[in-house]
Amino acid sequence: xxxxxxxxxxxxxxxxxxxxxxxxxxxxxxxxxxxxxxxxxxxxxxxxxxxxxxxxxxxxxxxxxxxxxxxxxxxxxxxxxxxxxxxxxxxxxxxxxxxxxxxxxxxxxxxxxxxxxx
Numbered sequence: 001x002x003x004x005x006x007x008x009x010x011x012x013x014x015x016x017x018x019x020x021x022x023x024x025x026x027x028x029x030x031x032x033x034x035x036x037x038x039x040x041x042x043x044x045x046x047x048x049x050x051x052x053x054x055x056x057x058x059x060x061x062x063x064x065x066x067x068x069x070x071x072x073x074x075x076x077x078x079x080x081x082x083x084x085x086x087x088x089x090x091x092x093x094x095x096x097x098x099x100x101x102x103x104x105x106x107x108x109x110x111x112x113x114x115x116x117x118x
Contacts, residue, residue, distance in 0.1 A: 008024040008029075009021045009022065009023050009024070010022060010024055039067075039068065042094050042096065043065050043070075045094075046087070046091055046094065046096075047063055047065060049090050050063060050083065050086060050087060062074075063087075070087065072084060072087070080105075
C-alpha cells in the first residue's frame with residue numbers, strides 16, 4: 001500500500017445517509033500532487049503506443065495532450081475513429097476509461113479559395 005493511503009478510510013453519502021467506513025487500499029487521492037505526475041507518465045506511454053510518426057505535412061493523424069484532455073487530429077473520419085478506438089483500448093490496459101459523455105468532436109473543412117486583392 002502507498003504511504004499516501006496508509007490508514008485512509010472513506011465513506012459515501014447516498015441521499016441523506018452515509019455508508020460504513022471502508023479502507024482505501026490503492027490509487028491516489030484526488031488533488032494529490034502525485035496524481036498528476038503518475039497520469040503524465042501513463043499518458044506519455046499511451047501516446048507513444050499510438051504510433052504517431054512522420055512530420056506535420058505527411059502525418060495522417062496526431063494527438064496532443066494537456067492534463068487529462070486529449071486532442072486527436074485526423075485527415076479522414078475513418079482515421080479519427082481508428083485512432084480513438086486504439087486510444088480507448090490502450091488506455092483501458094492502464095485502467096483509464098474514456099468518458100464518452102465528455103467526448104466532443106469538431107469537423108473542419110479546408111477549401112482553397114481566392115481572395116480579392118485590395
